[in-house]
Amino acid sequence: MEFCFNLKEYLVHPVNKELLWIKWIHDNYLKNRDVLTVNAIASNSWLWKQMLKIRDKAMTLIGGIDNLEHIIGSCYKNSKVKTSALYVALSPASLKVPWFNTIWERMNYPKNSIISWLAVQNRLLTQDMLLRMGTVFTNSCCLCSGAASESCDHLFFEFEFSKIVWNKIMKWIQFRWLSCVWNCLLEWYITSLRGKRFKQRIKRMAFNASLYRIWNERNARIFLQKSKGAD
Ligand SMILES: [Zn+2]
Structure with a gap:
Protein backbone atom coordinates (compact mmCIF):
# COMPACT_ATOMS: atom_id res chain seq x y z
CA MET A 1 0.00 0.00 0.00
CA SER A 91 19.40 21.68 -0.97
CA PRO A 92 20.11 22.77 -4.50
CA ALA A 93 22.49 20.42 -6.32
CA SER A 94 26.06 21.65 -6.00
CA LEU A 95 29.57 20.47 -6.68
CA LYS A 96 31.76 19.29 -3.83
CA VAL A 97 34.37 21.94 -3.00
CA PRO A 98 37.99 20.71 -3.19
CA TRP A 99 38.61 21.40 0.52
CA PHE A 100 35.55 19.44 1.68
CA ASN A 101 37.44 16.48 3.20
CA THR A 102 40.08 18.72 4.77
CA ILE A 103 37.58 20.87 6.62
CA TRP A 104 34.81 18.39 7.34
CA GLU A 105 37.07 15.59 8.56
CA ARG A 106 34.86 13.43 10.77
CA MET A 107 37.35 13.31 13.62
CA ASN A 108 37.27 17.11 13.98
CA TYR A 109 35.40 18.82 16.73
CA PRO A 110 32.52 20.53 14.87
CA LYS A 111 33.44 23.93 16.37
CA ASN A 112 36.92 23.55 14.83
CA SER A 113 35.46 22.78 11.41
CA ILE A 114 33.19 25.81 11.54
CA ILE A 115 36.13 28.19 12.08
CA SER A 116 38.15 26.52 9.28
CA TRP A 117 35.10 26.60 7.00
CA LEU A 118 34.87 30.37 7.49
CA ALA A 119 38.64 30.75 7.11
CA VAL A 120 38.93 28.90 3.78
CA GLN A 121 36.22 31.13 2.36
CA ASN A 122 37.86 34.22 3.85
CA ARG A 123 34.75 34.93 5.91
CA LEU A 124 36.27 35.26 9.37
CA LEU A 125 35.93 38.79 10.69
CA THR A 126 39.60 39.68 10.49
CA GLN A 127 40.45 43.35 10.22
CA ASP A 128 40.74 43.34 6.41
CA MET A 129 37.11 42.13 6.30
CA LEU A 130 35.97 44.70 8.87
CA LEU A 131 37.69 47.42 6.86
CA ARG A 132 35.86 46.35 3.69
CA MET A 133 32.57 46.35 5.63
CA GLY A 134 33.30 49.84 6.96
CA THR A 135 33.26 48.67 10.60
CA VAL A 136 36.84 49.84 11.22
CA PHE A 137 38.86 52.52 9.42
CA THR A 138 42.40 51.19 9.69
CA ASN A 139 43.90 47.74 9.48
CA SER A 140 46.88 47.01 11.64
CA CYS A 141 47.37 43.67 13.36
CA CYS A 142 47.12 44.23 17.15
CA LEU A 143 49.10 41.07 17.70
CA CYS A 144 52.22 42.32 15.95
CA SER A 145 51.94 45.82 17.48
CA GLY A 146 50.66 47.32 14.24
CA ALA A 147 53.61 46.27 12.11
CA ALA A 148 51.43 44.29 9.66
CA SER A 149 47.82 44.31 8.50
CA GLU A 150 45.51 41.52 9.61
CA SER A 151 44.12 39.01 7.13
CA CYS A 152 43.49 35.25 7.28
CA ASP A 153 46.84 34.58 5.59
CA HIS A 154 48.64 36.78 8.05
CA LEU A 155 46.83 35.63 11.15
CA PHE A 156 47.09 31.89 10.69
CA PHE A 157 50.62 31.32 9.51
CA GLU A 158 52.55 34.59 9.16
CA PHE A 159 51.92 35.92 12.64
CA GLU A 160 54.89 34.87 14.80
CA PHE A 161 52.76 33.09 17.42
CA SER A 162 50.92 31.05 14.75
CA LYS A 163 54.17 30.10 13.07
CA ILE A 164 55.53 28.74 16.33
CA VAL A 165 52.31 26.83 17.10
CA TRP A 166 52.07 25.35 13.61
CA ASN A 167 55.75 24.41 13.44
CA LYS A 168 55.49 22.64 16.79
CA ILE A 169 52.36 20.79 15.71
CA MET A 170 54.01 19.73 12.45
CA LYS A 171 57.03 18.50 14.33
CA TRP A 172 54.88 16.67 16.87
CA ILE A 173 52.94 14.71 14.25
CA GLN A 174 56.06 14.15 12.15
CA PHE A 175 55.22 16.07 9.03
CA ARG A 176 58.00 15.71 6.48
CA TRP A 177 56.69 18.61 4.42
CA LEU A 178 56.87 21.94 6.27
CA SER A 179 55.20 25.20 5.30
CA CYS A 180 53.68 28.24 6.94
CA VAL A 181 52.09 29.63 3.76
CA TRP A 182 48.31 29.40 3.96
CA ASN A 183 47.61 28.76 0.25
CA CYS A 184 50.40 26.19 -0.16
CA LEU A 185 49.33 24.43 2.99
CA LEU A 186 45.69 24.21 1.98
CA GLU A 187 46.64 23.09 -1.53
CA TRP A 188 48.88 20.41 -0.09
CA TYR A 189 46.14 19.14 2.19
CA ILE A 190 43.68 19.06 -0.71
CA THR A 191 45.97 17.22 -3.11
CA SER A 192 48.22 15.08 -0.93
CA LEU A 193 46.35 14.45 2.29
CA ARG A 194 43.12 12.99 1.01
CA GLY A 195 43.33 9.45 2.27
CA LYS A 196 41.27 7.80 4.97
CA ARG A 197 44.25 6.37 6.80
CA PHE A 198 44.41 7.23 10.49
CA LYS A 199 47.57 9.31 10.13
CA GLN A 200 46.05 11.43 7.36
CA ARG A 201 42.97 12.00 9.47
CA ILE A 202 45.06 13.05 12.48
CA LYS A 203 46.89 15.51 10.25
CA ARG A 204 43.61 17.00 9.07
CA MET A 205 42.42 17.17 12.65
CA ALA A 206 45.66 18.96 13.66
CA PHE A 207 45.18 21.55 10.90
CA ASN A 208 41.61 22.34 11.96
CA ALA A 209 42.37 22.35 15.67
CA SER A 210 45.33 24.69 15.13
CA LEU A 211 43.24 27.18 13.17
CA TYR A 212 40.63 27.11 15.91
CA ARG A 213 43.18 27.59 18.71
CA ILE A 214 44.95 30.43 16.89
CA TRP A 215 41.63 32.16 16.24
CA ASN A 216 40.73 31.78 19.94
CA GLU A 217 44.08 33.13 21.03
CA ARG A 218 43.70 36.12 18.71
CA ASN A 219 40.26 36.88 20.20
CA ALA A 220 41.45 36.43 23.79
CA ARG A 221 44.32 38.85 23.17
CA ILE A 222 42.12 41.47 21.51
CA PHE A 223 38.95 41.26 23.59
CA LEU A 224 40.06 39.92 26.96
CA GLN A 225 43.64 41.20 27.06
CA LYS A 226 44.70 37.67 27.99
CA SER A 227 47.43 35.75 26.27
CA LYS A 228 48.83 32.24 26.34
CA GLY A 229 52.24 31.09 25.21
CA ALA A 230 52.61 29.01 22.06
CA ASP A 231 53.48 25.88 24.10
ZN1 LIG B 1 50.12 40.27 13.12
Whole structure:
Protein backbone atom coordinates (compact mmCIF):
# COMPACT_ATOMS: atom_id res chain seq x y z
CA MET A 1 0.00 0.00 0.00
CA GLU A 2 1.38 3.40 -0.90
CA PHE A 3 2.16 5.64 2.04
CA CYS A 4 0.37 8.97 1.86
CA PHE A 5 1.82 11.79 3.91
CA ASN A 6 -0.58 14.56 4.88
CA LEU A 7 1.39 17.67 5.70
CA LYS A 8 -1.50 19.72 7.08
CA GLU A 9 -2.55 16.91 9.36
CA TYR A 10 1.05 16.54 10.53
CA LEU A 11 1.42 20.25 11.26
CA VAL A 12 -1.83 20.57 13.17
CA HIS A 13 -1.22 17.35 15.10
CA PRO A 14 2.56 16.99 15.29
CA VAL A 15 3.91 13.78 16.76
CA ASN A 16 5.78 15.64 19.50
CA LYS A 17 3.13 18.15 20.46
CA GLU A 18 4.02 17.65 24.11
CA LEU A 19 7.52 19.06 23.60
CA LEU A 20 7.74 22.41 25.37
CA TRP A 21 8.82 24.52 22.40
CA ILE A 22 6.20 23.02 20.09
CA LYS A 23 3.54 23.63 22.74
CA TRP A 24 4.79 27.18 23.12
CA ILE A 25 4.67 27.86 19.36
CA HIS A 26 1.13 26.46 19.19
CA ASP A 27 -0.12 28.40 22.20
CA ASN A 28 1.51 31.71 21.38
CA TYR A 29 1.70 31.96 17.63
CA LEU A 30 -0.48 29.40 15.89
CA LYS A 31 -3.58 29.23 18.12
CA ASN A 32 -5.16 26.46 15.98
CA ARG A 33 -4.06 28.10 12.75
CA ASP A 34 -1.93 26.48 10.10
CA VAL A 35 1.80 27.26 10.01
CA LEU A 36 1.72 27.15 6.20
CA THR A 37 -0.68 30.07 5.91
CA VAL A 38 -0.44 32.02 9.18
CA ASN A 39 0.79 35.62 8.84
CA ALA A 40 3.08 37.47 11.22
CA ILE A 41 1.72 40.40 13.17
CA ALA A 42 3.69 43.41 14.43
CA SER A 43 3.90 42.18 18.03
CA ASN A 44 5.43 38.78 17.06
CA SER A 45 9.05 38.16 17.91
CA TRP A 46 11.82 38.82 15.39
CA LEU A 47 12.65 35.10 15.29
CA TRP A 48 9.10 34.06 14.47
CA LYS A 49 8.87 36.68 11.70
CA GLN A 50 12.15 35.44 10.22
CA MET A 51 10.89 31.85 10.29
CA LEU A 52 7.76 32.83 8.39
CA LYS A 53 9.87 34.75 5.88
CA ILE A 54 11.96 31.63 5.31
CA ARG A 55 8.76 29.59 4.98
CA ASP A 56 7.59 31.91 2.18
CA LYS A 57 10.96 31.73 0.43
CA ALA A 58 10.97 27.93 0.70
CA MET A 59 7.44 27.74 -0.63
CA THR A 60 8.38 29.87 -3.68
CA LEU A 61 11.50 27.79 -4.26
CA ILE A 62 9.70 24.48 -4.00
CA GLY A 63 6.62 25.54 -5.92
CA GLY A 64 3.82 25.29 -3.38
CA ILE A 65 2.35 23.15 -0.62
CA ASP A 66 1.73 20.09 -2.81
CA ASN A 67 5.38 19.84 -3.80
CA LEU A 68 6.52 20.39 -0.22
CA GLU A 69 4.15 17.67 0.94
CA HIS A 70 5.58 15.32 -1.67
CA ILE A 71 9.18 16.08 -0.62
CA ILE A 72 8.48 15.66 3.10
CA GLY A 73 6.56 12.46 2.36
CA SER A 74 9.64 11.04 0.63
CA CYS A 75 11.73 11.76 3.75
CA TYR A 76 9.29 10.11 6.15
CA LYS A 77 10.68 6.96 7.72
CA ASN A 78 9.45 4.99 10.73
CA SER A 79 6.79 7.61 11.59
CA LYS A 80 9.39 10.37 11.62
CA VAL A 81 10.62 12.95 9.15
CA LYS A 82 14.32 12.24 8.65
CA THR A 83 15.88 15.70 8.93
CA SER A 84 19.09 14.80 7.06
CA ALA A 85 17.10 13.40 4.12
CA LEU A 86 14.92 16.51 4.07
CA TYR A 87 18.00 18.74 4.11
CA VAL A 88 19.45 16.89 1.11
CA ALA A 89 16.12 17.00 -0.72
CA LEU A 90 15.77 20.75 -0.22
CA SER A 91 19.40 21.68 -0.97
CA PRO A 92 20.11 22.77 -4.50
CA ALA A 93 22.49 20.42 -6.32
CA SER A 94 26.06 21.65 -6.00
CA LEU A 95 29.57 20.47 -6.68
CA LYS A 96 31.76 19.29 -3.83
CA VAL A 97 34.37 21.94 -3.00
CA PRO A 98 37.99 20.71 -3.19
CA TRP A 99 38.61 21.40 0.52
CA PHE A 100 35.55 19.44 1.68
CA ASN A 101 37.44 16.48 3.20
CA THR A 102 40.08 18.72 4.77
CA ILE A 103 37.58 20.87 6.62
CA TRP A 104 34.81 18.39 7.34
CA GLU A 105 37.07 15.59 8.56
CA ARG A 106 34.86 13.43 10.77
CA MET A 107 37.35 13.31 13.62
CA ASN A 108 37.27 17.11 13.98
CA TYR A 109 35.40 18.82 16.73
CA PRO A 110 32.52 20.53 14.87
CA LYS A 111 33.44 23.93 16.37
CA ASN A 112 36.92 23.55 14.83
CA SER A 113 35.46 22.78 11.41
CA ILE A 114 33.19 25.81 11.54
CA ILE A 115 36.13 28.19 12.08
CA SER A 116 38.15 26.52 9.28
CA TRP A 117 35.10 26.60 7.00
CA LEU A 118 34.87 30.37 7.49
CA ALA A 119 38.64 30.75 7.11
CA VAL A 120 38.93 28.90 3.78
CA GLN A 121 36.22 31.13 2.36
CA ASN A 122 37.86 34.22 3.85
CA ARG A 123 34.75 34.93 5.91
CA LEU A 124 36.27 35.26 9.37
CA LEU A 125 35.93 38.79 10.69
CA THR A 126 39.60 39.68 10.49
CA GLN A 127 40.45 43.35 10.22
CA ASP A 128 40.74 43.34 6.41
CA MET A 129 37.11 42.13 6.30
CA LEU A 130 35.97 44.70 8.87
CA LEU A 131 37.69 47.42 6.86
CA ARG A 132 35.86 46.35 3.69
CA MET A 133 32.57 46.35 5.63
CA GLY A 134 33.30 49.84 6.96
CA THR A 135 33.26 48.67 10.60
CA VAL A 136 36.84 49.84 11.22
CA PHE A 137 38.86 52.52 9.42
CA THR A 138 42.40 51.19 9.69
CA ASN A 139 43.90 47.74 9.48
CA SER A 140 46.88 47.01 11.64
CA CYS A 141 47.37 43.67 13.36
CA CYS A 142 47.12 44.23 17.15
CA LEU A 143 49.10 41.07 17.70
CA CYS A 144 52.22 42.32 15.95
CA SER A 145 51.94 45.82 17.48
CA GLY A 146 50.66 47.32 14.24
CA ALA A 147 53.61 46.27 12.11
CA ALA A 148 51.43 44.29 9.66
CA SER A 149 47.82 44.31 8.50
CA GLU A 150 45.51 41.52 9.61
CA SER A 151 44.12 39.01 7.13
CA CYS A 152 43.49 35.25 7.28
CA ASP A 153 46.84 34.58 5.59
CA HIS A 154 48.64 36.78 8.05
CA LEU A 155 46.83 35.63 11.15
CA PHE A 156 47.09 31.89 10.69
CA PHE A 157 50.62 31.32 9.51
CA GLU A 158 52.55 34.59 9.16
CA PHE A 159 51.92 35.92 12.64
CA GLU A 160 54.89 34.87 14.80
CA PHE A 161 52.76 33.09 17.42
CA SER A 162 50.92 31.05 14.75
CA LYS A 163 54.17 30.10 13.07
CA ILE A 164 55.53 28.74 16.33
CA VAL A 165 52.31 26.83 17.10
CA TRP A 166 52.07 25.35 13.61
CA ASN A 167 55.75 24.41 13.44
CA LYS A 168 55.49 22.64 16.79
CA ILE A 169 52.36 20.79 15.71
CA MET A 170 54.01 19.73 12.45
CA LYS A 171 57.03 18.50 14.33
CA TRP A 172 54.88 16.67 16.87
CA ILE A 173 52.94 14.71 14.25
CA GLN A 174 56.06 14.15 12.15
CA PHE A 175 55.22 16.07 9.03
CA ARG A 176 58.00 15.71 6.48
CA TRP A 177 56.69 18.61 4.42
CA LEU A 178 56.87 21.94 6.27
CA SER A 179 55.20 25.20 5.30
CA CYS A 180 53.68 28.24 6.94
CA VAL A 181 52.09 29.63 3.76
CA TRP A 182 48.31 29.40 3.96
CA ASN A 183 47.61 28.76 0.25
CA CYS A 184 50.40 26.19 -0.16
CA LEU A 185 49.33 24.43 2.99
CA LEU A 186 45.69 24.21 1.98
CA GLU A 187 46.64 23.09 -1.53
CA TRP A 188 48.88 20.41 -0.09
CA TYR A 189 46.14 19.14 2.19
CA ILE A 190 43.68 19.06 -0.71
CA THR A 191 45.97 17.22 -3.11
CA SER A 192 48.22 15.08 -0.93
CA LEU A 193 46.35 14.45 2.29
CA ARG A 194 43.12 12.99 1.01
CA GLY A 195 43.33 9.45 2.27
CA LYS A 196 41.27 7.80 4.97
CA ARG A 197 44.25 6.37 6.80
CA PHE A 198 44.41 7.23 10.49
CA LYS A 199 47.57 9.31 10.13
CA GLN A 200 46.05 11.43 7.36
CA ARG A 201 42.97 12.00 9.47
CA ILE A 202 45.06 13.05 12.48
CA LYS A 203 46.89 15.51 10.25
CA ARG A 204 43.61 17.00 9.07
CA MET A 205 42.42 17.17 12.65
CA ALA A 206 45.66 18.96 13.66
CA PHE A 207 45.18 21.55 10.90
CA ASN A 208 41.61 22.34 11.96
CA ALA A 209 42.37 22.35 15.67
CA SER A 210 45.33 24.69 15.13
CA LEU A 211 43.24 27.18 13.17
CA TYR A 212 40.63 27.11 15.91
CA ARG A 213 43.18 27.59 18.71
CA ILE A 214 44.95 30.43 16.89
CA TRP A 215 41.63 32.16 16.24
CA ASN A 216 40.73 31.78 19.94
CA GLU A 217 44.08 33.13 21.03
CA ARG A 218 43.70 36.12 18.71
CA ASN A 219 40.26 36.88 20.20
CA ALA A 220 41.45 36.43 23.79
CA ARG A 221 44.32 38.85 23.17
CA ILE A 222 42.12 41.47 21.51
CA PHE A 223 38.95 41.26 23.59
CA LEU A 224 40.06 39.92 26.96
CA GLN A 225 43.64 41.20 27.06
CA LYS A 226 44.70 37.67 27.99
CA SER A 227 47.43 35.75 26.27
CA LYS A 228 48.83 32.24 26.34
CA GLY A 229 52.24 31.09 25.21
CA ALA A 230 52.61 29.01 22.06
CA ASP A 231 53.48 25.88 24.10
ZN1 LIG B 1 50.12 40.27 13.12
